[in-house]
Amino acid sequence: MNSNLTLKKKLVESGYSLTSQREEVYTELIENASAHMTAEEIFIKLSQRHLRIGLSTVYRTMSIFTNIGITDKVDFDDGMSRYELVEDFSGNSHRHHHLICLGCGRVEDAFDDLMEDLEKDVLEKFSFNIIDHSVKMYGYCADCSKKQDKN
């Protein structure tokens, strides 16, 4: 399949090989693309499918994937690291912004259009050249906002 060719290319050009375990983890990420899974969740899902993999290997794989730009490591302050696929890992893709609902805990992904202005501003005021950024917004999603209004 096409996407696994891209995976292999990306791994090989960074000096890694495409093993069955790395392929399984990648497939799991694709099939749960909006899930922000933890290493342990990936491990459990693969085990349920009777795919033999060790938890250490999942952690190692996520570390490699993140280092070579296949995934982003994200943190929603619940004590575990989570991972999401980088949208288009051949080019310079934008990192997601996360809208974290304080009501129901759901996490929505949002893209950033206005960040460019902010980056220019930071460069001017601080002489700081931004390479990447992580933006988390805490608030109330549409559903929870409605529920709040009723009370």
Place this chain on the structure above:
Amino acid sequence: MNSNLTLKKKLVESGYSLTSQREEVYTELIENASAHMTAEEIFIKLSQRHLRIGLSTVYRTMSIFTNIGITDKVDFDDGMSRYELVEDFSGNSHRHHHLICLGCGRVEDAFDDLMEDLEKDVLEKFSFNIIDHSVKMYGYCADCSKKQDKN
């Protein structure tokens, strides 16, 4: 002193009392206002001053301070939580943005002026009401940018 009156007020109105330990921690935060200290760093600094305090108490205190809005808990991806004083914890103060230098590791604090546009945008597109946000910018500070240019 004036600021400790504010500390007491804030604690009492949330149902806590002002103990000597909480006062010591607060003083330490004031004196290292730009330091983004970990609980353990606070513990060590206080111990060096021969102020008797337990590490658990520091953790508990930071948890309370953060819950009632005296401090913000910040995370620079080094495996430890760090804390910074909220600028003006009687009013609605802006949270800091952090400029994290990938070269030297230094962390600068920046305020947000342009975030309001971004918040409006998120409200329109996602019906998501933002209460708070956390923004981390990774890049190169003025010094490290210069060094890079030379190479």
Place this chain on the structure above:
DNA sequence: ATAGAGAATGAGATTCATTCTCATTTTACA
């Protein structure tokens, strides 16, 4: 295709930040 070198795996041990427990001390208020 095959051998051999180096990379990858996995089970379990280890680490380390943080939280919990509970006996003791301190604080607030009647």
Place this chain on the structure above:
DNA sequence: TGTAAAATGAGAATGAATCTCATTCTCTAT
């Protein structure tokens, strides 16, 4: 001032993530 409730601190416990090392797999040169 006495007492109930809150806070403290030493050490135990927790749990995510990393490390170890013997075994297995992958890739390349022949």
